[in-house]
Amino acid sequence: MDKVLPFFVAIPIFSAIFMLLIGKWEKKIFPRIWSIITTATLVFLISLIWEKGTIIHVMGGWRPPYGIIMIKDHLSLLMLIIVNVVAFLSIIYSYSYITKYEDYLRFFSLFMLMLAGMNGVVLSGDIFNLFVFLEIASLASYALVGYGVGAEELEASFKYLILGAFASLLILFGIGIIYSVTGSVNMADIARFLINNSGNKAVLMATGLFLFGFGLKAGLVPFHAWLPDAHSSAPAPISAMLSGVLIKVLGIYALMRVFYHVIGVSELILNIFLVIGSLSMVVGALMGFGQDDIKRLFAFSSISQMGYVMVGIGLGTPLGIIGALFHLLNHAGFKSLMFLSSGAIEDETGTRSLSELGGLRQKMPVTSASSVVGALSISGVPPFNGFWSKLIILIAALKVGNIWVSVIIVLTAFFTLSYYLRFQKNAIFGDIGKKVEGAREVPIPMVVPLVLLAIICLLVGIFNHSIISNIIIPAQETLLDRSGYILSVLGNL
Amino acid sequence: MDKHTGMTLIVKMITQVMIGFLLVFGAYIVLYGHITPGGGFPGGVMIALAYILLTLAYGRKVVESKISGVAASIVDDLGALLFWLVGIIGLYIGGRYFYNFLGKGEPFNIFSAGTIIISNIGITLKVGMSLYAIFLALAILQRVVTEEEPKEEGE
Amino acid sequence: MKKKLTQFTAYFIIWLLLTWSLHFQEVMVGIVVALIATALTRDLFPDEMIKFLNPVRLLWAIFYILYLIFYIILANFDVAYRVLNPSLPIAPGIVKVKTGLKSELAKTFLANSITLTPGTLTVEVVEDNYYIHWIYISTEDPKRQKQIIIDRFEWILRRIFE
């Protein structure tokens, strides 16, 4: 079954190139259909490796630690599901949304490259390949953020580009340091070396560099300057991908993989995670409070929700990590839903300003209903999924006895609820705003992903127990089992 | 060739003489990539530089009549597909992505080391033509900027 | 056809020099590479290069290289003398010189020879006229200037290219 793994990278890359080639003759319909087929194939491929446990594909037959490997364990599986499902829904959404722009071809081509990069990051078992795929995904996302080539888009893209390139260089520098210490780029091999020879000062420096680099890619608070601009300027499906998937894969997943499996977590690192997480929660929530632009509001809320995940990871207990991973999954669902519906709203009304919107419920019933579901989920109202993950993180924090963090979690939840209520009051309910008069329901391809995501949010909330026990707990066990990871890569080959 | 655009006679003539040799040297770097230092990327850059030199000497129009941006990007895609295909054929034959399915051959011969030479050719086409396309794209952007600026009359 | 043959030979010789081997695989690949390069640069290759197929002209070209090296060394000493001399006997300026050469390649070679020779530098070529930056303008007379700068190269280039 290990032959499936390369296809997660190979298919999107092929599709990106093939679309550019065929697109010379057929520019409009073909790329849209072809990318739907591609992402659907990827979603289908996940079902093939669903219950297989850990799978390792050895590239070119060179066995690890010398060769390049791709590894799928339960953590990768969780991320693969998130990435490919959100990508599939965003592509369906783009089918109609892309008509805003002139050039269809490059949008889908870059989207496929971004997808290939993210799948590569998730599956890579080699720290340098992780960097390479991270760069592929980042480069594609820089270009996609500036896709509208308006003044604001370009400015946001440039800021993102400068900071992202800086972060990538720091990560590369860290990889260089790690390589000079351990003489290997295979993650399991590095981990084995570091377990036997701990206490190296150079590794501490690499730790800091990784924290900075991946933290910047994740948009956590001291490094969050690019995030609101980039997320609010990008086309809506890209915002959904950026916020729903990209910052998680390039930032949080890479942090988890590198710190839990490769370098190994210590008390210090966990405390740094906790501080960064709490800061992100508070700052994101406070900044989101005063926003008028709905996309900026969602972007700041992303920072705040990423804070929850970081806190969950930083607690370091199994329960905390379960909460963090569950929140990761949930956030991918509701935040893509929010960004996609913001795109629908902007498409119909021509504005993103809360003060100009209002009464969307009467004009766009389906979009309104699904975005209300999203808003309720994100602010943690009981039957929906956001509530459970936040509750688990809160319980985990209380169990550790960390009162400050628990207080921050509760406060942030209230803040989140209040500014999402403001969004609902000003945009969905209330009197019909001036710009909303001519709005109609968006076309079917845009409605379908919204409804599907809303249903996912609801179902995950209702069947939270089976989701947690089937997907989240195996991932959490993988994450905490460092020696198991090393054994699975180096043991039986 | 167009006598009235581009740089002076000296640059043009030297470019005309040298471009073929540059291509041969680029090909040498590529084809010997597996047994001497070099490979697809440096060779591709060299081939791209041959055309970039031509662009600098003669201006964009003359070069685009030889390799247009569209043709460059088609060759570019084909190169990438060739590289991709090497990996997939390896997966099909050997069960491993990028499995070396060709014979290893006698060391230090040009036909040795299996698929590396094919991958190198793919990379060359990809890198060479993308670099050339990037250059053309930036040159076009540059032109737009200068046209928008009020230009001083003269010459 | 003759032009293509010249091109092909030139590229193939370069290939052989690069690989420095007569193994049949290398020769075969060399033939293919030279053919491709020929096809790609068909109309770019200067027509005058055909003349190198003629052995007499080729010998003149080899002689020209040695001759040029000799003059470069000579001019080096001249410039070194001017630089090291405390009184700095220089009188720099740009002179305009007309050449009798017709072939464009020959003109290019002449311009480069002038540039390679220390003390003189081709600034611009317009039709038949060279604008040359000269470190020591010894005379104001155009004919004499032509004699000093150009004539020593021109007669050989004429034999090679015309």
Place this chain on the structure above:
Amino acid sequence: MTLYMLNFSLMMVGMYALIVKRHIVKKILGIAIMEYAVNHFLILIGFKKAGVAPILTKDMDLATFIQTAVDPLPQALVLTSIVIGLGTLALMVAIAIRLYERYGTFDMHEINRLRG
């Protein structure tokens, strides 16, 4: 060690340009300088005094080869990172040109329509 220190100071030069300078092109140059420093660092890791190229020839025995050959892996890593850097640089320059079209300036402080 001196080499590492010099390399690190080169990186600091790049970082200085990136953080302090307001001109977009200078920021791009800062990124480029940092990238060279990092690539140089990777090369330094594989560096060996009086090392030979890591190509095993017919007339070389394995033990001396292992002792004298430099580590080839960092070189491969650097090639990859140079390619990535090329892509990033091309994208940065393209966006900078477009930004100049839109704003008519290269000053980062005047390009601030987005805030918050």
